[in-house]
Amino acid sequence: MTGVVHPLKLASLLLQYPDGDLLHARGELAAAAEGLGPGPQADAIRAFTRWATGIEPAELQARYVETFDFSRRASLYLTYHTLGDRRQRGMALLALKQRYAAAGLDPAQSTGELPDYLPMLLEFAALEPEPGLAALARHREALELLRAALHAEDSPWAPLLDAVVLPLPGLTRDQLTRIRELAAAGPPEEEVGLEPFAPPATMPGVG
Template structure:
């Protein structure tokens, strides 16, 4: 069992390491390694160290391109947790709004354009707010986190080590969870085909539309639910 204080340290560190590896993050390799050394659970610590070995030993351009290809170009390994459960449906919009309201109640404000279901944001909230209400979004989206972990394992990306560590700190999957994850892995998230006011746009209340459903909304570029990455070479974010 991973103790609450250890979970907070892990979630805070994983939140940072799952963000885009810009120059500031890559320059902080020594500090990140020191933070990982404070993790006490042997399996959790080993998984994070394995990831950091890759991160600090790989050139910046390769790390950045790998991140974009892993998380930005593939829905199967996207970092937006409500998509796994709700797909591009009204239910996802409501889930996003519920998350945003939960954050607001605890004083957490999102950056402009940032969606509340982004895994690094969910992990940061869990680390800051703690067990109970803080970790509730992670527990509610346990199946999505597991599906993401399995996709990263299948892809062979070093980011799988971070999800391995996070999943070790979460409640174990039930048999029902495993069945649901297996079904989602085959069928993908639900798709809404009714109530469209215009082609490619969901008819949602203004408050939900302000949050946005992309990624991966109907207006997003077509990125199929496929285990294989696109053949085009990704470009690093600015």
């Protein structure tokens, strides 16, 4: 990893499961974070990389699984937060896939992930900032729900969500109301299966 790395590209990598390749690259990722320069977004990313480089690999992996795989409220699949496993979610996933295709990208082909997987959206925003940030903004409520869940658990990954939302427009009062309603109720309960997509195994102020 050479040169200045887009902060959302770094966030994309740091929010993925720390497999062997990412564990091996921890020092390089931390160095890239240090090279971002001043600013709250860079500071938030550095807060995570400084923690992640000081923890044993096995513990880092275990903490990741505990954080993201065992809690519905910390799902990295954004449409799940607002639509659960209802039929509407399949349409939302299709819309995201079409956004990628319009930009000439097909990230799911190489990763096998659903289109709403947050690291995939962040990679999109790093490669194609205008449509990518617009796609993230469309899922702002889900981002805030995930962000709030991580902060509630005092998770070391929480600063990465702070970094993700910083370049997005401020929240409207309607969005804040919706976030509070969803936070109280949790993801909508399953009504029907998703086809052709399979489901994945401190409140903010008004901007």
